[in-house]
Amino acid sequence: MAHRVFAAAAALGLAALHAPPSGREQRTAPHLAGTQLGPAPSAGAERADADPPVATNDNRHPAGRLAQGVLTVRLEARNGTWYPEGTKGIGLRVAAWAEEGKPLQNPGPLIRVAAGTEIRATVRNALAERAMIVYGFGDRRRAIPDTFRLAPGEVREVRFMAPAPGTYYYGATSGAQPFLSRRRDDSQLNGAIVVDPPGASAADRVFLISWWLQGDGPAADEIAVRGTMVVNGRSWPHTERLRMSVGDTVHWRWINVTAAPHPMHLHGFYFRVDAKGDGVRDTLYAPSERRLAVTERLGPGRTMALTWAPERPGNWLFHCHFARHISHYVRLGDSAPESADHPHRASPSTRHGQHGMAGLVLGIHVDPGRGVRHVRGAPEPRRLRLLVRSSLRADGEPPAYAYALQDGAIEPPADTMPLPGPALILEKNHPVAITVVNHAHEPTAVHWHGIELESFPDGVPNWSGERRRRLLQWAFPPPLLRPIPPGDSLTVRFTPPRAGTFMYHSHFNELQQIGGGLYGPILVLEPGRRFDPETDRVLLLSRAGSERTSPILLNGRADPTPIDLRVGVTYRLRFVNIFANGGVLVALLDGEVPARWRPVAKDGADLPPAQATMGPAKFGIAAGEIYDFEFTPEAPGDLALRLDLRGTISVVPVRVR
Numbered sequence: 279m280a281h282r283v284f285a286a287a288a289a290l291g292l293a294a295l296h297a298p299p300s301g302r303e304q305r306t307a308p309h310l311a312g313t314q315l316g317p318a319p320s321a322g323a324e325r326a327d328a329d330p331p332v333a334t335n336d337n338r339h340p341a342g343r344l345a346q347g348v349l350t351v352r353l354e355a356r357n358g359t360w361y362p363e364g365t366k367g368i369g370l371r372v373a374a375w376a377e378e379g380k381p382l383q384n385p386g387p388l389i390r391v392a393a394g395t396e397i398r399a400t401v402r403n404a405l406a407e408r409a410m411i412v413y414g415f416g417d418r419r420r421a422i423p424d425t426f427r428l429a430p431g432e433v434r435e436v437r438f439m440a441p442a443p444g445t446y447y448y449g450a451t452s453g454a455q456p457f458l459s460r461r462r463d464d465s466q467l468n469g470a471i472v473v474d475p476p477g478a479s480a481a482d483r484v485f486l487i488s489w490w491l492q493g494d495g496p497a498a499d500e501i502a503v504r505g506t507m508v509v510n511g512r513s514w515p516h517t518e519r520l521r522m523s524v525g526d527t528v529h530w531r532w533i534n535v536t537a538a539p540h541p542m543h544l545h546g547f548y549f550r551v552d553a554k555g556d557g558v559r560d561t562l563y564a565p566s567e568r569r570l571a572v573t574e575r576l577g578p579g580r581t582m583a584l585t586w587a588p589e590r591p592g593n594w595l596f597h598c599h600f601a602r603h604i605s606h607y608v609r610l611g612d613s614a615p616e617s618a619d620h621p622h623r624a625s626p627s628t629r630h631g632q633h634g635m636a637g638l639v640l641g642i643h644v645d646p647g648r649g650v651r652h653v654r655g656a657p658e659p660r661r662l663r664l665l666v667r668s669s670l671r672a673d674g675e676p677p678a679y680a681y682a683l684q685d686g687a688i689e690p691p692a693d694t695m696p697l698p699g700p701a702l703i704l705e706k707n708h709p710v711a712i713t714v715v716n717h718a719h720e721p722t723a724v725h726w727h728g729i730e731l732e733s734f735p736d737g738v739p740n741w742s743g744e745r746r747r748r749l750l751q752w753a754f755p756p757p758l759l760r761p762i763p764p765g766d767s768l769t770v771r772f773t774p775p776r777a778g779t780f781m782y783h784s785h786f787n788e789l790q791q792i793g794g795g796l797y798g799p800i801l802v803l804e805p806g807r808r809f810d811p812e813t814d815r816v817l818l819l820s821r822a823g824s825e826r827t828s829p830i831l832l833n834g835r836a837d838p839t840p841i842d843l844r845v846g847v848t849y850r851l852r853f854v855n856i857f858a859n860g861g862v863l864v865a866l867l868d869g870e871v872p873a874r875w876r877p878v879a880k881d882g883a884d885l886p887p888a889q890a891t892m893g894p895a896k897f898g899i900a901a902g903e904i905y906d907f908e909f910t911p912e913a914p915g916d917l918a919l920r921l922d923l924r925g926t927i928s929v930v931p932v933r934v935r
């Protein structure tokens with residue numbers, strides 16, 4: 279029912295939803311209380327169109343005026359109506375930043391200077407009814423000495439020297455919540471501060487992740503999340519479409535001002551992690567410390583800088599790998615979650631499981647560039663047949679799903695529902711043609727996570743493919759990948775160019791299909807190398823369902839069998855995390871202390887030698903991440919593999935004989 283309120287508001291283009299300022303708080307707060315897990319709130323459905331709109335800020339144009347080594351910028355915070363799903367979508371009444379006399383922006387005006395520049399800012403609280411605590415205007419930013427309180431109407435001038443080169447941010451709160459726990463009307467009071475090395479060009483892009491949440495549960499608990507999550511003020515599919523060409527070099531800065539981490543995943547290509555920061559300090563990695571990744575966890579309040587180069591044309595994505603953060607739970611205008619093509623959704627928990635993404639997703643169009651040719655005339659592809667299955671369960675339970683691999687002409691028995699999906703053992707530089715046969719009750723699509731491939735087989739329905747500009751395009755549009763309907767199949771072809779550990783998983787209705795079992799590991803081996811299941815161990819972490827209470831599964835089991843190892847043998851442990859939501863701390867313990875092992879790869883890419891050094895056997899792994907380690911047990915005894923999911927501990931015995 280609440281959805282209809284949303285829909286009506288959206289249809290009218292009215293700004294409908296907000297947690298209003300204190301003057302009206304008494305009246306609307308009771309409606310908002312307790313909506314933590316409920317449907318979209320119907321509270322506060324009143325016109326807010328008296329407030330000026332908040333413009334989207336793509337962080338390309340620095341604010342203020344630079345003269346003689348001094349940047350002068352005049353900022354104020356005012357109320358406005360923000361449209362995270364485009365101006366035809368729902369408006370949220372929020373406080374936002376503006377340069378004085380200019381339109382409101384989300385994120386706030388970009389402060390961008392060269393190192394050594396003095397910043398003189400005036401900050402005005404024009405919220406009228408509320409005091410603000412302002413952060414970030416000083417060389418220690420979020421630290422206490424650089425925060426100050428502004429009474430309604432108050433103005434303060436601050437002066438500070440730009441800190442070391444890097445990515446930082448400013449912001450404000452107007453309620454009792456700590457900065458990172460803001461969730462409603464003050465949640466968009468954010469802006470980027472970028473300090474360039476002297477003489478450097480500013481040819482990069484700056485992206486800020488923020489959110490607006492309903493409910494009052496702990497904001498870091500992703501299960502409680504409903505609302506909107508945005509990149510530079512917009513939620514998918516209303517986020518900016520990035521355009522680039524094959525061969526371009528792309529520099530990105532990312533800022534996360536939410537209380538949750540976001541493991542950010544790039545399709546099709548690796549990026550290099552150049553810097554990580556916490557808003558106060560930014561650490562620029564030396565060349566030997568940089569790593570390649572396809573997924574990098576951006577923690578609460580953290581920043582990162584990435585570099586990558588698109589090598590193949592087509593449509594690609596950069597998105598959070600928490601299924602919840604790209605689901606309908608972070609769509610405000612979710613007015614029609616049920617549709618004719620999903621007749622089997624039965625339970626409340628799955629009713630809204632439509633495939634359309636929302637939230638933390640950026641779309642990237644790569645145009646063909648200066649003639650990167652792909653090798654043709656490669657060997658005959660190896661053919662695989664991957665069956666997608668589902669079984670509907672008792673009322674109230676989401677369906678179970680599975681991938682089954684067909685070997686030869688005969689399909690595996692219908693009750694073969696392996697969890698996880700079978701390991702696909704591929705050979706580097708050898709083409710593979712995988713026919714995905716959809717025997718499930720609903721459409722699906724498969725993403726080959728970490729594999730460097732063409733856009734079309736990458737697996738994002740209605741997105742993957744190459745929208746080339748060409749003659750008669752209006753009549754013969756180039757194909758985009760479509761979801762595979764039930765009873766249909768699709769053959770995807772790729773040639774893995776790199777040996778390592780990867781995974782495959784659904785990219786359709788992810789919360790339900792990944793939560794239900796549609797995932798499996800991919801091992802790409804060097805040519806001529808044979809897979810040895812004795813020394814090559816996949817440790818795939820997942821969960822049964824995506825809910826908070828579901829246990830950690832190791833290779834599909836909540837009660838994993840002990841791991842048996844032999845003294846003196848070198849094992850390759852391939853950790854894959856395909857939690858639909860969440861992350862886990864992993865430790866291989868010898869008594870109370872971690873054993874020693876050697877990290878060798880991240881996300882399928884070998885680590886540079888300087889990073890592949892012996893160290894304590896413990897690490898954190900977020901959804902969508904993959905880590906390989908080499909481990910050689912030196913003495914017989916009993917070790918333990920400890921998996922810690924936010925305090926819920928599983929211990930798997932490791933027996934060395």
Ligand SMILES: [Cu+2]
Nearest residue numbers: 540598600603
């Ligand atoms: Cu996320």
